[in-house]
Amino acid sequence: MSAPLLTVEDLEVSFPGRTGFTRAVRNASFTLGRERLGIVGESGSGKTTMGRALLGLLPRTAQVTARTMSYDGTNLLTCTERDWQKLRGRRLSMVMQDPKYSLNPVMRVGRQIAETALLHLRTDRGDAKRRTLAMLEAVQIRDPELVYRLYPHQLSGGMGQRIMIAMMLIAEPDLLIADEPTSALDVTVQNEVLRILDDLVRVRGMGLVMISHNLTMVSSFCDRVLIMYAGRIVEECAASELQNAKHPYTQALIAATPSLDVRRTELATVTRDPEWLK
Amino acid sequence: MSESAEGGSVAVRQNPGRQAAKLASRVGSFVLTLAATFVGLTAVTFFISRLTNIDPVLAIVGDKATSAAYDNAYLALGLDKPLIVQYFIYLMRLLTGDFGRSVLTSQPVLADLLRVFPATFELATIAIIIGVVVGVPAGVIAGATKGRWPDQVIRVVGLFGYSVPVFWLGLIGLFVFYGKLGWVAGTGRLDVFYQGVVTQRTGVILIDAALEGNWEIVGNAFSHLILPAGILGYFSLAYVARMTRSFMIDQLSQEYFTAARIKGNSYWRAVWRHAFPNIMVPLITVIGLSYASLLEGAVLTETVFAWPGLGLYITRALFNSDMNAVLGGTVLVGAVFITINLVSDLLYKLADPRLRAS
Incomplete structure (x- = not known):
């Protein structure tokens, strides 16, 4: 693998609260090439916060420090708001969780997709529309001309998420962060959306960060997996090696996934050890 | 999300006959709402005004009028009729644009x-x-x-x-x-x-x-x-x-x-x-x-x-x-x-x- 796309060293994110600071991400270090990296962990383990930190989109109150945080030669730590605007959407982008909330309800979906193109590519309205229609086709929308004119409430969840993918990929970024892209969808359409996402990322040779709490999905979909617990990256391993994970938390997570083959009356739970925190 | 669509076959078009019927029913319900609001509004103001102990006859004839003049005015205003009838008379007058005469300005x-x-x-x-x-x-x-x-x-x-x-x-x-x-x-x-x-x-x-x-x-x-x-x-x-x-x-x-x-x-x-x-x-x-x-x-x-x-x-x-x-x-x-x-x-x-x- 050539020089990494993304390098993060000692990332710390904390939020001020009434009783001092809450450290949402602690000492996180990882690198990413043009590969698929899964980030797995329970709710509140800092996955989403880390994803948003990479886009410079944490709330104003958040304190972000790191030894290094660079993306393809750009130092993200010293980015101005204007620099970020050039990066977001164009160089790195993000698919959010629930299309019901992440699409603007009063704007036609076609315009929402075309907007990303108009913001970043030197293009006019007509060309942006052509690109949008092509993009809609790429996410396997059957009647792009019709869907272009629809509003988000007229779409199903699966269609909405494909619109979201189209909107975030139209300006051809090199890295996509997918923050639980299928957990708001019906199980039946989850695989379809994942397959579309997979195809596009593969064809364009993009890097992908897949944030999820679904171990099975991540291990079959990604090359490498980071396990997060209480803001720390507790384990990093190849997705194929996940079954042989060493950290007790990871082992507990794997054990907590019920198997269809073994009959059980009681599900395994994760017993936490304070030792994990240092 | 009952009208959600999958894969591009979208149920947003409707046949024109049903649309016309829908429109008619919407206009109908609107007119009804309007009429009900208007009747309610006038009823409340009318009955409240009748509950006050202001003598509308006295306001017109003045306190030096003879009792015959007073009675004439009383009948002319229809005050001998039941309250509900008076209200309907008032309502009919309103619909023809007759709001009565103001005592203060002696103008309609x-x-x-x-x-x-x-x-x-x-x-x-x-x-x-x-x-x-x-x-x-x-x-x-x-x-x-x-x-x-x-x-x-x-x-x-x-x-x-x-x-x-x-x-x-x-x-x-x-x-x-x-x-x-x-x-x-x-x-x-x-x-x-x-x-x-x-x-x-x-x-x-x-x-x-x-x-x-x-x-x-x-x-x-x-x-x-x-x-x-x-x-x-x-x-x-x-x-x-x-x-x-x-x-x-x-x-x-x-x-x-x-x-x-x-x-x-x-x-x-x-x-x-x-x-x-x-x-x-x-x-x-x-x-x-x-x-x-x-x-x-x-x-x-x-x-x-x-x-x-x-x-x-x-x-x-x-x-x-x-x-x-x-x-x-x-x-x-x-x-x-x-x-x-x-x-x-x-x-x-x-x-x-x-x-x-x-």
Whole structure:
């Protein structure tokens, strides 16, 4: 693998609260090439916060420090708001969780997709529309001309998420962060959306960060997996090696996934050890 | 999400026959609502007016009348009939535009209303324009800079508008801008010199004078209007800005706003292009209600500026037990509210695709 796309060293994110600071991400270090990296962990383990930190989109109150945080030669730590605007959407982008909330309800979906193109590519309205229609086709929308004119409430969840993918990929970024892209969808359409996402990322040779709490999905979909617990990256391993994970938390997570083959009356739970925190 | 569609086959088209039937039923239910509101409004005002122990006969014949004259008037007014019959007679008269005669002005109430309402309309309209043109952007900016200095400045200015009594502001305004600086004209709608020059068409002096091309009078009327309208506008501005601010704060924490920024929109572009269109429905409600309450007439402002408007008219009628005038004024205010609600409903559908059809 050539020089990494993304390098993060000692990332710390904390939020001020009434009783001092809450450290949402602690000492996180990882690198990413043009590969698929899964980030797995329970709710509140800092996955989403880390994803948003990479886009410079944490709330104003958040304190972000790191030894290094660079993306393809750009130092993200010293980015101005204007620099970020050039990066977001164009160089790195993000698919959010629930299309019901992440699409603007009063704007036609076609315009929402075309907007990303108009913001970043030197293009006019007509060309942006052509690109949008092509993009809609790429996410396997059957009647792009019709869907272009629809509003988000007229779409199903699966269609909405494909619109979201189209909107975030139209300006051809090199890295996509997918923050639980299928957990708001019906199980039946989850695989379809994942397959579309997979195809596009593969064809364009993009890097992908897949944030999820679904171990099975991540291990079959990604090359490498980071396990997060209480803001720390507790384990990093190849997705194929996940079954042989060493950290007790990871082992507990794997054990907590019920198997269809073994009959059980009681599900395994994760017993936490304070030792994990240092 | 019953009309959701999968894969591109979308169920948004309907056959025209069903659409026509839908439209007819919607118009029908609208007319029914309108009629019910109108009957309710007139019933409440009518029966309340009859509950007061004001003798409508005495108000007409005076206390020196003979008992024969009194009885004649009593019968002529139909007061011997049951109350419910009296109400229907009143309702029928209203429908033919007969609001009765005002005791105070000895004019038909309808003629009075047609004289005073345009004055209030002129004032309220300029005021709400100021309230919206300044208040909405101020509210958006305050909401988008929550807790930082632009927000603080806008909130303090708004709070001042909220808490200072209008008569004080009116008197100080007259003292400074009319008395000391001479930038604006004084009380009333026109200088005495110009009164009666323009033929009344709409009753709104700005429009009537403009129709005749008499720009001198337009200027003079504007100079009289700007101070009271500015003060009323300041009040509605304070309210509109405050509400806009809180609507915006709600929207800025929504996921679609973050998504808009991930696409590469600047913060302010996302605020105006994405968040702002999403507050239209509640904003229209707030503006509609502000405008309606301004059209009711602002008694204090009209008093300070000797502005012959609806608020002053109804207040005077109340003090003099001029029941026909009070009833007429109430019906007019009710009609204003119904109209504004209707217009708001139409605007909602323009502003939010989720409220259209189906």
